[in-house]
Amino acid sequence: MVNIFDTLPRNFFNIFNTADRVVISECICVLYEYIKDDASFASLKENLIYELTKYFSSHLIELEELQSQSPRERAFYVYRRLKECGWLSEEVGENYHVYASFEDYAISIIETLMNLEEDRDIEYSSMVYSIYSQFKNFDIENGHKILDAQYSMTKSLMTKLKNLNTNIKRYIKRLVQDNMKNDLNQILDSLLSDYQLKIVDRAFYNLTTKDHPLKYRNSIISQIQRIQDDQATSETIIGNIMLSKDLTYQEAMDLFYKQTSYIIDAFESILDLINEINRKNEKFVASATNRIMFLMNVKEDIGGKINDIIKEGQECPEVFDQVATISINKYLDQNSLYLPRQIKKVKNTDLILDTQLDEQTRLMAIEKLKQNEKYTKTAIEKNVLQCLDQQETILGSNYYDQNKDLSLFILTWLYGYSQNALYKIEPQENIIKKDHYQFREFIIRRVEDE
Numbered sequence: 001m002v003n004i005f006d007t008l009p010r011n012f013f014n015i016f017n018t019a020d021r022v023v024i025s026e027c028i029c030v031l032y033e034y035i036k037d038d039a040s041f042a043s044l045k046e047n048l049i050y051e052l053t054k055y056f057s058s059h060l061i062e063l064e065e066l067q068s069q070s071p072r073e074r075a076f077y078v079y080r081r082l083k084e085c086g087w088l089s090e091e092v093g094e095n096y097h098v099y100a101s102f103e104d105y106a107i108s109i110i111e112t113l114m115n116l117e118e119d120r121d122i123e124y125s126s127m128v129y130s131i132y133s134q135f136k137n138f139d140i141e142n143g144h145k146i147l148d149a150q151y152s153m154t155k156s157l158m159t160k161l162k163n164l165n166t167n168i169k170r171y172i173k174r175l176v177q178d179n180m181k182n183d184l185n186q187i188l189d190s191l192l193s194d195y196q197l198k199i200v201d202r203a204f205y206n207l208t209t210k211d212h213p214l215k216y217r218n219s220i221i222s223q224i225q226r227i228q229d230d231q232a233t234s235e236t237i238i239g240n241i242m243l244s245k246d247l248t249y250q251e252a253m254d255l256f257y258k259q260t261s262y263i264i265d266a267f268e269s270i271l272d273l274i275n276e277i278n279r280k281n282e283k284f285v286a287s288a289t290n291r292i293m294f295l296m297n298v299k300e301d302i303g304g305k306i307n308d309i310i311k312e313g314q315e316c317p318e319v320f321d322q323v324a325t326i327s328i329n330k331y332l333d334q335n336s337l338y339l340p341r342q343i344k345k346v347k348n349t350d351l352i353l354d355t356q357l358d359e360q361t362r363l364m365a366i367e368k369l370k371q372n373e374k375y376t377k378t379a380i381e382k383n384v385l386q387c388l389d390q391q392e393t394i395l396g397s398n399y400y401d402q403n404k405d406l407s408l409f410i411l412t413w414l415y416g417y418s419q420n421a422l423y424k425i426e427p428q429e430n431i432i433k434k435d436h437y438q439f440r441e442f443i444i445r446r447v448e449d450e
Contacts, residue, residue: 007105009086019064027078028087030055032102032110042101045090049075127157131263132216135223140233144240151259154266158273165277213274217267224260282418375408377415381422384412388423388446396425396442397432406435413442422447 005012015024034051035043052075062069063077079100082088087106091099102110131150139146227233234256241252373379387394387402400409416425428441 011084012086015081015085015087023061023063024078024081027052027055028082028110029114031082032107032114035102040101041107042091042099045079045098045100048088048100049079052078127153127160128213128216131157132220135220135227138223138227140236141240143227143233143237144244147237147256147259151263154263158266158270161270161273161277165273165280213267213270217270220267221264224264228257228260375411377411377418380408380412380415384423384444385446388444392445394444396439396444397434399444400434406437412444413439416444 015021018024030051031048034048035041049072053072056071056074061074063074079088083090083100086103088100089103091101093099131153134146134150227237238249238252238256241247241255242249245252245255247255374383383403384394384399387399396409396413399412400406403409413425415421416423423444424447426443426445428443430441431438432441
């Protein structure tokens with residue numbers, strides 16, 4: 001691995017080694033947004049000071065490491081720190097005006113940090129289609145350029161798919177955080193506004209339905225293999241690589257086979273990666289469903305009573321500790337837990353008949369069981385398919401109006417993205433507001449209709 005400090009100044013990251021690091025990071029973004037459209041990422045020093053002064057004038061923020069706190073003095077302090085740590089450099093231009101610009105390595109790092117959020121909005125399927133189009137209409141004379149660009153595109157695609165896999169894992173962790181796990185409204189709001197927009201609508205839906213990479217995978221692989229097997233084509237590309245990159249024949253050939261083999265291997269394994277993403281999504285759906293069902297559980301059976309005890313214990317832990325102690329015992333004893341088999345002896349037992357419930361109690365118990373049954377996947381699928389018997393599709397907002405049950409609505413949406421579901425969810429563009437919640441409209445459709 002290359003030593004990054006051969007390029008970066010030794011004190012480059014010292015800019016964040018301060019109590020004011022959050023403010024300074026925001027100031028870096030302010031300056032970057034101001035000069036990013038300039039051809040050389042540069043501007044008059046006084047203009048940058050003015051932008052920082054304007055920022056501090058509109059934000060009531062005090063810098064802990066600065067005594068005088070006027071907006072302009074704070075602006076000069078941040079500017080000076082960026083210059084000392086090697087983020088900014090100065091140059092004297094015409095009429096002795098001082099120009100300041102970000103260093104090239106600083107620009108790369110700033111864009112990487114800013115893209116941490118933007119990468120989640122990438123249309124992964126469009127990247128696959130772009131690679132497919134380039135190899136379908138392959139230009140041999142410019143083949144070395146196409147191959148180089150699609151090799152980079154494939155590497156970027158695989159990295160972003162792995163990041164998507166990690167992002168779903170992060171959402172699963174959030175479900176069990178103390179500040180969310182017992183708040184049903186917060187869980188529902190997170191599912192509708194956050195997970196739906198950033199994961200399902202922008203990435204997961206197209207990736208696993210209409211623009212599935214499997215539509216293009218075989219064509220991409222066969223086209224590249226044809227290029228490898230055609231000696232005239234491969235020799236032309238290798239020759240152009242030698243000229244454009246100033247490499248020997250052996251080096252150019254190694255690069256050619258390295259790039260083509262990587263793209264083939266990536267698309268041969270992409271299905272495994274997408275299945276892993278799908279399993280992560282299934283796990284998220286299961287975690288969210290279990291948490292919702294736990295918070296909604298009002299049954300009078302043993303499970304319901306245990307849920308009630310745990311909920312009470314979480315609200316009043318000091319009282320709960322006096323009543324009982326719950327702990328995980330991994331090892332009860334160092335000795336073997338094996339018990340020898342014993343001969344069973346038939347014993348005479350007396351039949352004990354329970355007192356029969358009166359009709360009203362029995363009906364109440366049945367009603368409670370039915371109330372909880374409607375939240376199971378089987379019951380929800382049955383309800384959705386009954387609605388679809390009368391029409392080809394149904395809008396999510398209309399489905400909610402028919403049931404008037406937010407929890408049932410959320411579970412319907414979640415189960416629609418699970419594997420082997422009997423119906424599917426198709427996100428729409430418009431935003432719907434219902435009972436203080438807002439969500440992206442969607443269409444419910446039978447899977448068989450596709």
